[in-house]
Amino acid sequence: MAVYVYSIVATDHPQRLDGLDGVGDPPTALRTVHAKKLSAVVSDAPEELRPKRRDLGAHQAVQERLMADGTVLPLQFGFTTTNDDAVREVLEERTDEFTERLQALKGCAEYHLKCAQDEDAMLRQILRESDEARRLNEDIRSGNASPDLPFALGELVAKEVEARQERLAAAVVDALREFAREESASRPTGNDFVSVSFLVNQKDEKRLRAAEQELAEELGEDFDLRLRGPLPAYSFV
Structure with a gap:
């Protein structure tokens, strides 16, 4: 058998x-x-x-x-x-x-971190900080815009989201990697822009949790930061 x-x-x-x-x-x-x-x-x-x-x-x-x-x-x-x-x-x-x-x-366990940002909050941020996106949005809302403008705005926003999330992901992981022996990233799913596993020594677990809570407070309520562990070290076998 x-x-x-x-x-x-x-x-x-x-x-x-x-x-x-x-x-x-x-x-x-x-x-x-x-x-x-x-x-x-x-x-x-x-x-x-x-x-x-x-x-x-x-x-x-x-x-x-x-x-x-x-x-x-x-x-x-x-x-x-x-x-x-x-x-x-x-x-x-x-x-x-x-x-x-x-x-x-x-002496180690796996901790898995995921992070997402509220989509509406991200869009508001882009419209505040991108002159081009704000101009396109205002033209569309005026009712006199070209039919191509919504597509152009959508394409611009998509590129902005990707670029911003890449920078955010790097910053989030960088803030916590000092507490890990190893790390293993995987492709995020859904609204998440971070999906990474850390191999953490028992003596560093409390420090990792404290740093994750501090990071969540720093990012603010528009972000959903989730840290699961201790877990079996599937990602590091």
């Missing part, structure tokens, strides 16, 4: 799995596959696995339990392979790589 892999830890990690279930309906039983220096937490893989709330929760619960007892290389939801022997073979072949990564993650 195929094997679902949750995470990789050192063999001396406590690997407490009591009271936890694996993914699937009915839930699968968790077990460990051991190599010389590394172990993997696995279960049988359900035939049809989808990212349902219960299964995502089971996957996350394993990571959080293991994190409480030591360093973990968490795998993303849905990783499967053929059998226990295949897991053991990978652990043995990539022992040095995984051990090095475990050392890099020691």
Whole structure:
């Protein structure tokens, strides 16, 4: 039967799995596959696995339990392979790589930051600060404008938004990166213009949170700054 892999830890990690279930309906039983220096937490893989709330929760619960007892290389939801022997073979072949990564993650957790700005506030700011945008907007509102002006204004605003958000994103990340060992940016979605993960040492977590709150106050109520963590270090495996 195929094997679902949750995470990789050192063999001396406590690997407490009591009271936890694996993914699937009915839930699968968790077990460990051991190599010389590394172990993997696995279960049988359900035939049809989808990212349902219960299964995502089971996957996350394993990571959080293991994190409480030591360093973990968490795998993303849905990783499967053929059998226990295949897991053991990978652990043995990539022992040095995984051990090095475990050392890099020691004492750390992931914090994920997202930031958005109210669209209306951004538009008002552009109209205040851009003479050309303000002129186009006034011409349109006069009722005597060319039919092409709304398109021209929209194109100008779009370019301004992109440029301003790039500068804001760089400033936001720069304000917090001193508290991180590593960072990993991803493409923002929706109204967000920042989506970045920080690998943060436990001793720097309070400082990061305090700096994020100070930054939120500095940016003001037109901005929505969200910091989630501590999380399993998915972005740094």
